[in-house]
Amino acid sequence: MIKKIMRSLWLGIVLLFIYLPILILAGYSFLDTPTIGASGSFTLQNYVKLFTTPELLDMISGTLSLAFQCAVISTILGTLGAIGAFYSKKGMRNFIVTANQIPIVNADVVTGFSLCILLIVVLGMDKDTFIPLIAGHVVLTSPFVYLSVVPKLKQMDYSLYEAALDLGASARQALFRIVMPQIIPGIISGFLLSVTLSMDDYFITSYTKPATFNTISTYVVNATRGSNTEVKTALWALSTLIFAIILLVVLISNITANRKAGEKNDTNEI
Amino acid sequence: MKYHFSRKQLCIPYAVFLVCFVIAPLIVILYYAFTNGEGSFTIDNLTGFFTSKNTIGTLFYSVLIAVTTTCTCLLIAYPIAYILARSKMKKKTVLMALFIVPMWVNFTLRILALKEVLTMIEGNLAFHPFLNTIIGMTYDFFPFMILPLYTTLINLDNHVLEAAYDLGAGKIDAFMKVTLPLSLPGIVSGVTMVFLPAMTNYVILDMLYNNTYIMGSLIGSYFNAYDWHSGSMISIVLLLIIFIAMWATNGFTEKESERKSIL
Numbered sequence: 001m002i003k004k005i006m007r008s009l010w011l012g013i014v015l016l017f018i019y020l021p022i023l024i025l026a027g028y029s030f031l032d033t034p035t036i037g038a039s040g041s042f043t044l045q046n047y048v049k050l051f052t053t054p055e056l057l058d059m060i061s062g063t064l065s066l067a068f069q070c071a072v073i074s075t076i077l078g079t080l081g082a083i084g085a086f087y088s089k090k091g092m093r094n095f096i097v098t099a100n101q102i103p104i105v106n107a108d109v110v111t112g113f114s115l116c117i118l119l120i121v122v123l124g125m126d127k128d129t130f131i132p133l134i135a136g137h138v139v140l141t142s143p144f145v146y147l148s149v150v151p152k153l154k155q156m157d158y159s160l161y162e163a164a165l166d167l168g169a170s171a172r173q174a175l176f177r178i179v180m181p182q183i184i185p186g187i188i189s190g191f192l193l194s195v196t197l198s199m200d201d202y203f204i205t206s207y208t209k210p211a212t213f214n215t216i217s218t219y220v221v222n223a224t225r226g227s228n229t230e231v232k233t234a235l236w237a238l239s240t241l242i243f244a245i246i247l248l249v250v251l252i253s254n255i256t257a258n259r260k261a262g263e264k265n266d267t268n269e270i
Numbered sequence: 271m272k273y274h275f276s277r278k279q280l281c282i283p284y285a286v287f288l289v290c291f292v293i294a295p296l297i298v299i300l301y302y303a304f305t306n307g308e309g310s311f312t313i314d315n316l317t318g319f320f321t322s323k324n325t326i327g328t329l330f331y332s333v334l335i336a337v338t339t340t341c342t343c344l345l346i347a348y349p350i351a352y353i354l355a356r357s358k359m360k361k362k363t364v365l366m367a368l369f370i371v372p373m374w375v376n377f378t379l380r381i382l383a384l385k386e387v388l389t390m391i392e393g394n395l396a397f398h399p400f401l402n403t404i405i406g407m408t409y410d411f412f413p414f415m416i417l418p419l420y421t422t423l424i425n426l427d428n429h430v431l432e433a434a435y436d437l438g439a440g441k442i443d444a445f446m447k448v449t450l451p452l453s454l455p456g457i458v459s460g461v462t463m464v465f466l467p468a469m470t471n472y473v474i475l476d477m478l479y480n481n482t483y484i485m486g487s488l489i490g491s492y493f494n495a496y497d498w499h500s501g502s503m504i505s506i507v508l509l510l511i512i513f514i515a516m517w518a519t520n521g522f523t524e525k526e527s528e529r530k531s532i533l
Contacts, residue, residue, distance in 0.1 A: 007353045011365070014346060018372050018409070021383035028386075037390040077284050084281020096281060099288040102296070105462070105512055107470040109486045110505040114295035117498055122298055139291045142284070175277065196374050202473050203486075207493065217473075220378035224385070224477050236386075239379040246374045250367055 022243055029236040046237040056219075056234055063199055063215040070137035071194035077138065078145025079187050083179065085146075086153045100143045112136060112207035119208070132208035137198045144197060145190030152186035153179075296509070302502035315503035325488065325504075332484035335400075336468035339407040340415075343464050344457065346408070347415040351456075352449075355423035366420060373413040381477045384409050388478070399480035406474045407467075414463035422456030423449075458519045466512060 024036060029047070033040030050056055085096040103111055119125045119132040127133070156179065164174040202217035209218065216238070223231055306312045319325045350369065354362050372380060388402055389395055395402055426449065434444040470486030483491070485508055492501035 007357075010349055011353060014350060015368060018369065018412075021387045021409075022372065022375070022380070024387055025383040036386040077287055080280045081284025081287075082281075084278050084284065087276075088278040088281055092278070092281065092285070096285060096288065099285075099292050102292050105466070105516060107466055107486065107508055107512070109470045109472075109489045110299075110508050111295075113489050113493060113501055113505055114299045115291065116493070117302060117502065118295040118298045121498055135291050138287070142287070146284070171277065200376055202378060203470075216376050217378045220376070220382055221473055221477065224382060235379065235382060239375065239383060242379065243372075243375050246371060250371055254364065254367065 022239070025236050026240040026243065029233065029240045034233055046233045047241075049231075049234040050237045050241075053231065053234065056231065056238075059214045059216060059219045060238070062213055066133070066137065066215060067195045067198040070134055070141055070198045071191050073134070074138045074142035074194050075145050075187060075191045078142040078190060079149050079183070081142070082146045082149035082153060083175070083183075086150065096146075100146050103139050104143050104147075108140070108201065108203035109207075111139060112204035115139065115204070116207040127208065128210040130210065130213075133205065133210070133213070136204040136208040137201065140201055140204055141194035141197050144193045145187070148190040148193060149183055149186040152183040156182045299502040299505050302498050303506045306499060315499050318500070319503055319507060328483045328485060328488055329507075331482055332469040332486075335403060335407070335484060336465045338404050339411065339468040340461050340464045342404060342408045343412050343415040344460065347412060347419055347460065348457075351416050351419035351423050355420055355426070369416055370413050377410050378473065378477070380410060381406055381474055385477055395479045399475075399478070399482065402478040403475050403480045406478050407471070410471075410474060411464045411467055414467075415460040418459040418463065419453065419456040422453045426452055462515060462519055465515070469511075470508065 028036055028040075030042055030044070031040035032043040032045060081096060081100075085093045088096075115132060115136050119135065120127060125132055160178050160182075161174050164178045165171070169177065199216060201215075202221060205215050206218050206221075209215070214222070220235060223235060303315055304311055304313065306314060354366055359365070384406055385395070388405070392398060392402075430452070431444055431448055434448045439447065469484060470489075472484055472487035472490060475482065475484060475487070485504065488504045489501050489508075492498075492504065
């Protein structure tokens with residue numbers, strides 16, 4: 001009994017440690033005071049400020065469009081890479097597996113710095129073209145797409161592809177109609193992972209971005225560095241909003257997953 | 271004539287991409303690390319790194335921060351992963367999700383939230399820069415530790431534990447001699463996931479008003495000073511540390527698989 005209480009207590013304390021800051025911030029995002037701990041009265045001004053300040057809106061839309069573009073590119077690249085490498089000879093596959101591992105284990109600072117040296121210092125690319133920034137984010141995210149597609153390829157029944165060819169499908173048809181549908185869950189999770197990784201990144205962004213462009217990460221860091229307290233409370237609102245959206249997504253995916261599991265159980269019983 | 275592509279050719283774009291944007295940058299910083307402004311070969315950057323008290327001090331401080339953060343994360347995460355993996359609770363996947371969800375919130379916003387709460391508690395963050403940094407990093411990297419631990423612990427074969435009990439092992443004995451060694455791969459991958467970011471993520475220090483330097487801040491300061499050569503040298507040093515860590519942990523996992531085959 002005591003053991004059980006101790007266990008729940010530990011889980012509870014750590015969950016409190018994780019959620020307390022986010023929840024306190026969420027609470028204060030609805031008050032009109034700029035200091036945590038002070039009392040204030042209810043207001044939505046932080047949310048209004050978040051959606052009416054052009055600077056903040058640019059930052060949010062910039063982050064989202066960058067994340068989306070990079071996720072599309074890296075999903076295509078990573079998926080093609082995974083399929084190709086899966087059917088390649090050992091030498092090519094080993095090269096891709098090893099090179100794919102580098103951005104994952106490497107520090108983001110080093111990835112960002114080395115890309116900046118190559119593209120901007122050596123090749124003289126203009127940061128304002130966004131090419132270094134997009135390249136950097138794709139380097140960051142495509143290895144994760146690759147890694148989420150490979151297990152699906154391994155699980156796939158190899159004879160299905162052969163059967164499709166025997167039944168007269170071309171290689172392209174077999175690929176799109178037989179292989180694709182089976183690896184689509186891996187592709188989707190790779191895409192979602194890319195979006196979140198790109199949105200989270202600070203280092204690669206700050207080393208390769210155009211001077212006037214900001215993502216959430218670089219904006220927040222700059223805002224906390226300076227004495228820019230006017231936007232501080234709007235950032236609380238942003239944090240609350242993102243947290244609420246993620247909680248909603250997790251809840252929905254959990255419910256649908258449970259429902260699917262339930263359906264499976266039903267069919268098993270029949 | 272119609273062009274027939276084979277499946278293996280699909281990886282060509284990705285292979286080219288990896289060569290251009292992953293391999294080439296590393297070769298370029300290797301070149302920059304061993305040249306000076308005039309483009310001639312020099313090892314001044316290397317000797318400069320190892321003879322300057324400043325950089326060596328930074329290296330030690332980053333290791334201190336990284337070790338402390340990793341240990342704290344491990345000490346907090348292991349019991350949680352253990353409790354959740356070993357319990358027969360129905361809702362344990364939901365509970366597990368609760369520990370992972372904050373990972374999806376932008377890390378700067380999370381640190382911002384933590385900063386506001388710490389400021390409320392301490393009044394002035396400048397009083398405990400080291401402690402705050404460790405709290406901040408633990409707060410940020412903790413999910414990276416809990417995930418691999420949970421996966422290895424939940425895949426642990428129950429029969430092995432039962433066999434240990436049958437052979438007369440006590441609870442503590444069984445944990446020390448069976449569960450802990452078998453969860454070593456999870457510990458190793460968790461440690462590698464936390465250690466390196468803790469050595470380089472200078473933004474967390476920055477946001478929590480710790481003006482000490484870690485390895486990442488050195489690269490940042492050389493970048494701001496347009497000193498590409500010294501920055502490249504620090505990057506190479508970091509890469510070396512990563513390679514050594516990978517090599518050491520590979521040794522671990524190989525031993526693990528040997529042990530598994532014996533079992």
